[in-house]
Amino acid sequence: MPTVTAAILVIGNEILSGRTQDANLAFLARRLTGIGVRLREARVVPDDADEIVAALDALRSRYDHVFTTGGIGPTHDDITSACVARAFGVPLERNPEAVRRLEAHYGDPAMLNAARLRMAEIPAGATLIDNPVSAAPGFTIGNVHVLAGVPTIMQAMFDGIAAGLKGGDPVHARTVTCSLAEGTLAEGLGALQDRYPGLEIGSYPWFRNRQFGVSLVLRGTDVAELDRATEELCGLVRSLGGEPEVGGGDA
Template identity: 70%
Template sequence: MTDAPAASPTAAVLVIGNEVLSGRTKDANLSHIAATLAGIGVPVREARVVPDVEAEIIAALDALRHRYTYVFTTGGIGPTHDDITSACVAKAFGVALERNAEAVARLERHYNDPALLNEARLRMADIPAGAVLIDNPVSQAPGFRIGNVHVLAGVPRIMQAMLDGLLPKLQGGPAIHARTVSCSLGEGTIAKDLGDIQARFPTVDIGSYPYFRNGFFGVSLVLRGTDESAVEAAAAEVAGMVTALGGTPTVTIGTAE
């Protein structure tokens, strides 16, 4: 059974963890989630990073879940005292946090030794009442879905495995088509003409992303939209603009630089 969102679904990502805000851990999950969801026509429209603080997690959840079709959280579902995401999600939805029998059974099979499955690890089986478990094929401790909120692990390998299992259950939107026009012109040189092209193609999102590579500056102009013919037409105009301004455009399908 798949979730049934609106015709043009959107998503938000909530990254939870003091270690991300402190700079100790570099988040690798947001970009993976955004790229994966874009592949099924679900654009990520907002991302937030919050500390392991109950009030801030709940406030962010309440803001995001009422605005977007899907919300994906990462982090805070492990066995230590600062892993409070599950309890916060339960409070946000006004339900009890319960020890889930199926989650316990999965952990028992994984550890296969009662001495290893201590109370700290059993905390990973505490799930909001009414939530549906999300499979974790790596270490078995499940994530869960309640309402439109999908609670995933913070460890990238585990998060990615969880998300892979979720994809068939998500209802995507129209395919998102992309073209990239790269050149060695500066943004100041192309800004006016690029703005004019954007105005002529309001259904196409055009982004300008400078880079420094192999000792040279350049810019990648990325065009995205659900109307492939509009994206192609806009990309052709952008390439023509670059040529007219003395540059050499390189056009690729997708968003690679």
């Protein structure tokens, strides 16, 4: 199957200032990998219309899927929907179904004020993404999926669309852990990567209990090739005086 790729665009001044720590990237990366979608890029941009539109145009032309998080609430700095409409060259419209969902959620018409109605403004032609937590929907237009920034809401939205996302072959992983230093393994590890260009081989050093070591992670779609490379890597570790521990690891 062909490789299916994705990018994540995190939107919000609060992320760039450090006031809010992003929790959405790790969740989306794990879930996308699990359905055979390779996350290739992640960007963080401020609440600036020109920068959001430029990032959208760059990412949606390069990847199969783009996921945005943040900027679809009721306040003046929630400008993601308008920026997506601008990027696609379509008007921003008050979506009747989005209004209906908000009305059902708030119950009292007085609660659905002008600010909250902004959350029903959706680019023309977009398909709504259900929000089972707080009703205000996200949406998909083209290959762009617009999700909330609040992690619990974003995760619920993603759960609703995950089954419909087209993925490629699932990525499998093996992790080889040992107490050797990266510099000891570097030459042999590079040669192993050259022999297996279809795999991604990463080296992640650690320090615990006053001891250095490294976790070597191999990723790929061909399980047989992955197992052969893992066996060779274990042989390399042993030849350098280490004792490898093999685990499945996260893809």
